[in-house]
Amino acid sequence: MLIAFNKPFNVLCQFTDRSQPPRATLAGFGLPPAVYAAGRLDYDSEGLLLLTDDGGLAHQLTDPRHKADKTYWVQVEGSVGDDQLQALRRGVELNDGPTLPAKIERLDPAPALWARDPPVRFRKTVPDAWLAITLREGRNRQVRRMTAAVGLPTLRLVRVSMGAHALDDLQPGQWREIR
Missing domain, CATH: 3.30.70.1560 (Alpha-L RNA-binding motif)
Incomplete structure (x- = not known):
C-alpha cells in the first residue's frame, strides 16, 4: 500500500511523540494502520509525505541510489x-x-x-x-x-x-x- 499525504505545518512525521508538551503527529489524521513514513519531512515543513506498509518500497522511494x-x-x-x-x-x-x-x-x-x-x-x-x-x-x-x-x-x-x-x-x- 502507498499513501500520499499532505503533511500540515508543525506535524511530526511519526505516529507518537514523547516530548512535553506533545506535538501533533500522524496519528491524528485517520491514516491506515501499519503504514509508516517513507522518508522525512521536517516538523516545520509542509506537503507531500509518502507512507507505506512495504519496507522494500520505502527503501526504493528514499534511497539516493534510486535518484528520485x-x-x-x-x-x-x-x-x-x-x-x-x-x-x-x-x-x-x-x-x-x-x-x-x-x-x-x-x-x-x-x-x-x-x-x-x-x-x-x-x-x-x-x-x-x-x-x-x-x-x-x-x-x-x-x-x-x-x-x-x-x-x-x-x-x-x-x-x-x-x-x-x-x-x-x-x-x-x-x-x-x-x-
Missing part, C-alpha cells in the same frame, strides 16, 4: 539574484560538504497554496520570492541550509513531488491511496 527527484516550493526572504540562482544550481558548500547540483526555477507569480496556520510573518519592507527547487539527495534540512548559504533564508517550504508522485490537489491533512 524531490521538488519543493520555497518562499525565501529577500530579492533573488541571478548569482544566487547559479550558486544553487551548481551546488553550495554546507558544513557537511558540497551539495549536488540542483534544478532551480523562479515561481512568478507565487504558487496558489492553502493558508498556513500560523501564517508566515509578513514584513512590508522586506521582499520575498518563491523558488521551485528539485534535489536528488535528502540531507537534514538541506533546502533551508542551501537557501541560507546564498543569503536567502527560507520562510516556507512545501514539498510538491517525490519521483513520479505529486501532491496534486490534496489539502493539508488529507490523504489518498496511490494505486
